[in-house]
Amino acid sequence: MAGTDYSSYLRIDELLDLQHPLTVGAHDEMLFVVIHQAYELWFKVILHELDFATAELLAGRPQGAMAPLHRTTRVDELLIAQLRVLETLTPEGFLEFRDPLKPASGLQSGQFRAIEVLGGFDGTTPADASPLSDHDRAELRRRSGAPTLFSALCAALRAQGFDAPDGDGIELRDRRVEALVSVYRDHVSPERAALHRVCELLLDHDEAISRWRFHHALMAAREIGSRPGTGGGGVAYLDTTITLRFFPELWEVRNRL
Numbered sequence: 001m002a003g004t005d006y007s008s009y010l011r012i013d014e015l016l017d018l019q020h021p022l023t024v025g026a027h028d029e030m031l032f033v034v035i036h037q038a039y040e041l042w043f044k045v046i047l048h049e050l051d052f053a054t055a056e057l058l059a060g061r062p063q064g065a066m067a068p069l070h071r072t073t074r075v076d077e078l079l080i081a082q083l084r085v086l087e088t089l090t091p092e093g094f095l096e097f098r099d100p101l102k103p104a105s106g107l108q109s110g111q112f113r114a115i116e117v118l119g120g121f122d123g124t125t126p127a128d129a130s131p132l133s134d135h136d137r138a139e140l141r142r143r144s145g146a147p148t149l150f151s152a153l154c155a156a157l158r159a160q161g162f163d164a165p166d167g168d169g170i171e172l173r174d175r176r177v178e179a180l181v182s183v184y185r186d187h188v189s190p191e192r193a194a195l196h197r198v199c200e201l202l203l204d205h206d207e208a209i210s211r212w213r214f215h216h217a218l219m220a221a222r223e224i225g226s227r228p229g230t231g232g233g234g235v236a237y238l239d240t241t242i243t244l245r246f247f248p249e250l251w252e253v254r255n256r257l
């Protein structure tokens with residue numbers, strides 16, 4: 001019979017052969033490995049969707065960006081929900097296998113940094129963190145030269161005649177925010193409705209990643225208190241990331257309506 005079967009199509013044997021806890025007898029390490037791998041798979045889906053949304057916006061098709069952004073926001077919620085599973089790990093259970101992991105840390109997740117780069121960040125990790133792999137560094141360099149989600153949104157705004165210029169500086173920023181305010185004040189036509197929906201989906205994504213940052217910091221405090229993290233930053237570093245926002249101009253709109 002032609003075709004394939006479940007196991008070969010999904011490479012289940014290879015997938016289930018990728019979990020290698022380091023400490024013999026540490027029961028909880030299996031969860032720790034699997035949950036990180038699951039995050040990286042979901043990061044892969046998020047990047048796949050956000051790249052597609054960015055391309056649609058750059059092509060002046062906000063309508064086409066809606067489905068991938070919507071899916072992204074659903075996956076974002078899974079990222080947050082997974083933290084509750086991780087919180088079944090007790091601090092003493094974590095200590096059973098933690099030391100051999102050093103200096104491995106989520107700080108070295110290239111895909112997390114790529115999500116940040118699409119959100120407009122520069123993709124750097126704290127200066128004293130262990131370096132990313134060569135592959136991750138090359139990928140981040142490639143992404144850093146490409147349009148971000150917000151610059152793609154501005155391109156979609158310009159395609160519909162709005163004054164939403166790229167560039168730094170207060171004056172250019174002000175013109176962009178005013179263009180967004182205009183979309184928020186009036187989004188009755190299908191064209192404006194699509195732009196408005198995209199703005200709100202981007203804000204959903206931004207808010208969800210911030211909630212993840214906050215919850216991840218709480219989870220980390222629960223596991224390790226104020227000890228240094230395996231990557232050296234600790235919860236004190238995570239606390240500095242909680243107020244970060246991808247799209248400050250979409251938040252600024254709220255002040256001007």
Ligand code: HEM
Pocket residue numbers: 035036039040086089094105106107108109112216219220223224228229230231232233234235237238241
């Ligand atoms: C017991 C579980 C975990 C603990 C105690 C923990 C703790 C920490 C700490 C303390 C940091 C700051 C850097 C450092 O000192 O190493 C960090 C960073 C990070 N962790 Fe976790 N983490 C855990 C699980 C996870 C999981 C499952 C993920 C999913 C991928 C993750 C993703 C990240 C990311 C992306 C960063 C960098 C955040 C940023 O730079 O803004 N962590 N983690």
